[in-house]
Amino acid sequence: GFIVGLDEPTSYDGQLKPLSGLMDLTPVVNPELLELSKWMADDTYSFWISCIYTMLPNVLKAQSKRVVRIVDEIDEQTSLNLFKGGDELDFADVQNDPDAVSQLLKLRRAGKIRFEYQVVDRAKVKMVTTITPAMDFLQLEDVLHDLRKNAKVQQRLAAYLQNLQGHTVTLMQAEKESGLNSAAFSMGMKKGWLKKGQIERYRIPDSGRVPSERELTKPLKLTHDQEQVLAPVVKDIDQEQAQTFLLRGVTGSGKTEVYLHAIAHALKKGQSALLLVPEISLTPQIVDQVRGRFGKQVAVIHSALSSGERYDEWRRIERGEASVVVGARSAVFAPLKNIGIIIMDEEHESSYKQDDVPRYHARKVAKWRSRYHHCPLLLGSATPSLESYARAMAGNYQLLTLAHRINQQPLPPIQVIDMRPEIQARGESNFSTELLSALNDRLQKHEQSILMLNRRGFSSFMMCRSCGYVLKCPNCDISLTMHLDTHTMKCHYCGHEEPIPSVCPNCHSRQIRYYGTGTEKVAMELHHLLPQARVIRMDVDTTRRKGMHGKLLREFGNHEADILLGTQMIAKGLDFPNVTLVGVLNADTGLDIPDFRASERTFDLLSQVSGRAGRADKKGQVIIQTFNPDNYAIRLAQAHDYDHFFATEMNIRSQAGYPPYFYTVKLMASHPEEKEAAKVIYDLKAHLTGLAKDTIILGPTPRAIARLKRRYYYQIIIKYRHDPALHQCLTKMLQYAQQQYPRDVELVIDPDPQYF
Numbered sequence: 043g044f045i046v047g048l049d050e051p052t053s054y055d056g057q058l059k060p061l062s063g064l065m066d067l068t069p070v071v072n073p074e075l076l077e078l079s080k081w082m083a084d085d086t087y088s089f090w091i092s093c094i095y096t097m098l099p100n101v102l103k104a105q106s107k108r109v110v111r112i113v114d115e116i117d118e119q120t121s122l123n124l125f126k127g128g129d130e131l132d133f134a135d136v137q138n139d140p141d142a143v144s145q146l147l148k149l150r151r152a153g154k155i156r157f158e159y160q161v162v163d164r165a166k167v168k169m170v171t172t173i174t175p176a177m178d179f180l181q182l183e184d185v186l187h188d189l190r191k192n193a194k195v196q197q198r199l200a201a202y203l204q205n206l207q208g209h210t211v212t213l214m215q216a217e218k219e220s221g222l223n224s225a226a227f228s229m230g231m232k233k234g235w236l237k238k239g240q241i242e243r244y245r246i247p248d249s250g251r252v253p254s255e256r257e258l259t260k261p262l263k264l265t266h267d268q269e270q271v272l273a274p275v276v277k278d279i280d281q282e283q284a285q286t287f288l289l290r291g292v293t294g295s296g297k298t299e300v301y302l303h304a305i306a307h308a309l310k311k312g313q314s315a316l317l318l319v320p321e322i323s324l325t326p327q328i329v330d331q332v333r334g335r336f337g338k339q340v341a342v343i344h345s346a347l348s349s350g351e352r353y354d355e356w357r358r359i360e361r362g363e364a365s366v367v368v369g370a371r372s373a374v375f376a377p378l379k380n381i382g383i384i385i386m387d388e389e390h391e392s393s394y395k396q397d398d399v400p401r402y403h404a405r406k407v408a409k410w411r412s413r414y415h416h417c418p419l420l421l422g423s424a425t426p427s428l429e430s431y432a433r434a435m436a437g438n439y440q441l442l443t444l445a446h447r448i449n450q451q452p453l454p455p456i457q458v459i460d461m462r463p464e465i466q467a468r469g470e471s472n473f474s475t476e477l478l479s480a481l482n483d484r485l486q487k488h489e490q491s492i493l494m495l496n497r498r499g500f501s502s503f504m505m506c507r508s509c510g511y512v513l514k515c516p517n518c519d520i521s522l523t524m525h526l527d528t529h530t531m532k533c534h535y536c537g538h539e540e541p542i543p544s545v546c547p548n549c550h551s552r553q554i555r556y557y558g559t560g561t562e563k564v565a566m567e568l569h570h571l572l573p574q575a576r577v578i579r580m581d582v583d584t585t586r587r588k589g590m591h592g593k594l595l596r597e598f599g600n601h602e603a604d605i606l607l608g609t610q611m612i613a614k615g616l617d618f619p620n621v622t623l624v625g626v627l628n629a630d631t632g633l634d635i636p637d638f639r640a641s642e643r644t645f646d647l648l649s650q651v652s653g654r655a656g657r658a659d660k661k662g663q664v665i666i667q668t669f670n671p672d673n674y675a676i677r678l679a680q681a682h683d684y685d686h687f688f689a690t691e692m693n694i695r696s697q698a699g700y701p702p703y704f705y706t707v708k709l710m711a712s713h714p715e716e717k718e719a720a721k722v723i724y725d726l727k728a729h730l731t732g733l734a735k736d737t738i739i740l741g742p743t744p745r746a747i748a749r750l751k752r753r754y755y756y757q758i759i760i761k762y763r764h765d766p767a768l769h770q771c772l773t774k775m776l777q778y779a780q781q782q783y784p785r786d787v788e789l790v791i792d793p794d795p796q797y798f
């Protein structure tokens with residue numbers, strides 16, 4: 043638990059328990075974040091404690107383990123040999139053994155043992171050994187004099203200590219510099235030449251890549267356009283205005299440099315800066331750029347850090363030692379003080395919305411903090427979200443525009459290839475004639491290509507051509523995906539795995555076929571078609587290991603491969619000057635998803651990935667393959683026409699009553715039994731009363747993926763414009779649900795859901 047305040051005398055009339063101890067002597071959440079957590083709990087219909095949890099690095103989360111303590115001699119026969127020799131045992135050790143648990147419960151009833159919670163010792167800080175000379179230069183000189191000629195190690199040690207001139211170094215550094223081993227230093231300590239000590243050592247992620255003061259990059263001289271965009275932001279930093287800016291800048295227009303200048307300005311003013319990016323592991327280049335400019339002042343926060351690294355970065359921020367934070371969604375809670383600017387790059391990205399409790403959107407939290415700190419919030423994107431652009435059009439955000447690429451190159455021409463005739467003419471290949479010859483052409487010229495396989499959507503499945511049977515996950519309404527590396531069919535939602543069948547499980551026909559495409563399959567085809575091409579494949583499978591993502595990108599950057607083949611994870615933020623061709627293998631899989639944002643996501647994705655081509659002085663080219671060449675999202679991405687797309691899509695949203703014309707809330711109930719889930723959702727609907735006249739309630743309906751991880755899902759979508767009663771109604775409903783429903787009912791209230 044967290045102590046969030048003291049209430050004396052208490053207004054609570056139940057039985058109170060005493061605090062058994064404090065885990066931290068200083069507050070782990072500062073007053074600002076405490077206030078934010080309270081607001082967030084209310085805003086996202088979450089428990090207050092889950093909001094505090096979300097803000098903190100793992101090691102600071104209160105952890106305890108359940109232990110069993112023996113309070114009486116145990117005379118009866120038990121199978122719990124674990125009891126021998128100790129008076130305490132970790133409950134987790136027996137938890138999976140129902141017999142053991144039932145015996146423990148029996149013993150507890152008999153008063154022979156007690157269950158207790160014990161705080162887990164959190165090894166939070168990493169300490170390293172240091173050495174300090176215990177004698178001054180002249181004393182060491184005497185030591186050297188007195189040493190025997192062949193006491194080589196001692197001579198080297200004493201000389202090394204002399205060189206340190208009284209300074210403290212870590213033992214590791216000392217070993218490296220002197221070439222002596224730790225035994226030598228221990229010997230030195232025994233002789234009284236040196237003292238050993240301990241200091242705290244920060245675990246800095248990727249610390250090898252933090253440049254020193256001298257290596258920092260110089261700010262680039264801004265172009266006129268960049269100056270124009272930066273000026274109002276800087277003005278608001280100076281005047282401490284909490285205005286929101288929306289910077290719409292085409293890919294390669296130099297948005298990052300504008301961010302860096304804004305950050306530098308805040309720092310110069312003695313303030314701190316927060317830069318949010320969609321997923322750090324996917325955009326390592328921006329981290330390098332920020333670190334390259336601001337060096338060790340930068341802290342990096344993202345989900346792939348070890349908990350120690352994360353905690354240390356958090357502490358560097360908390361102590362004011364790092365005043366620039368770069369990070370993904372959760373970095374929006376960085377304990378920075380005196381923030382001068384908050385920047386959110388690629389503000390349209392759906393990863394800014396947390397998909398789990400608490401279901402917050404980082405943009406909204408950033409807005410809250412910008413108001414708290416009286417600092418501007420700068421949202422940047424080549425393809426702003428409809429919500430944000432509509433706000434800018436309405437004058438709620440100040441619109442800033444970078445319409446041209448820095449290199450004055452036009453955006454790369456995009457060719458749309460209709461795959462229907464291609465397939466008929468050449469059979470089932472993932473490569474059209476044009477794409478193949480373009481790839482070939484780059485190989486000749488020693489230029490590089492990026493190939494994206496849009497895997498979002500329900501592609502990749504096994505179907506029997508005799509009976510039409512599709513192999514599905516036993517736990518979810520999802521078809522299984524074939525993985526050749528493990529020779530299994532996998533569910534990407536629950537992790538279920540089974541062997542690849544050789545005959546149809548339904549009719550035993552051998553006529554089973556695999557539809558859809560995975561990166562693995564494409565890589566094989568590519569190898570067959572262009573055997574001389576060196577291909578790097580990038581997807582969840584090849585990047586699972588820590589650091590692999592960055593490693594593969596660095597290899598590609600060093601031209602150790604000709605083609606980077608990947609899923610959506612390669613669409614963002616990459617800036618490789620030698621890449622002149624971008625190919626999208628299947629532009630339309632994202633369009634099949636039952637989601638009102640499907641077109642917007644497709645447009646964004648195509649625009650993003652196209653922006654990877656021709657970023658330096660060489661001309662770029664983009665080839666998009668599709669089965670829906672007339673789809674407006676594809677057509678307008680081809681034309682680089684955001685304005686037209688915005689107008690078209692807004693029209694559709696207006697007619698269908700979707701955001702940004704309406705706000706939405708999703709209510710979802712789930713249960714292992716389908717009829718229980720349905721019962722709950724109908725019960726909840728009956729509680730939606732007293733709402734505004736133009737508030738629309740859709741459903742209940744089963745969710746698009748009606749069954750997931752052995753649970754059934756039913757949902758209601760609420761659409762509203764302005765409904766003062768709704769928030770309270772939902773809050774009350776949540777309280778009601780917590781009291782009324784059994785524990786196996788799960789209820790979700792998701793404000794501004796990303797998917798329906």
Ligand code: ADP
Nearest residue numbers: 262263264265292293294295296297298299448
């Ligand atoms: P965006 O983030 O808008 O896609 P980037 O910030 O990656 O664009 O900029 C594209 C390229 O232009 C980068 O290689 C960057 O170093 C370069 N660049 C940006 N601003 C300037 C400038 N003022 N002068 C010279 N080069 C610049």
Ligand code: ZN
Nearest residue numbers: 515518533536
């Ligand atoms: Zn599953």
Ligand code: ZN
Nearest residue numbers: 506509546549
């Ligand atoms: Zn069959």
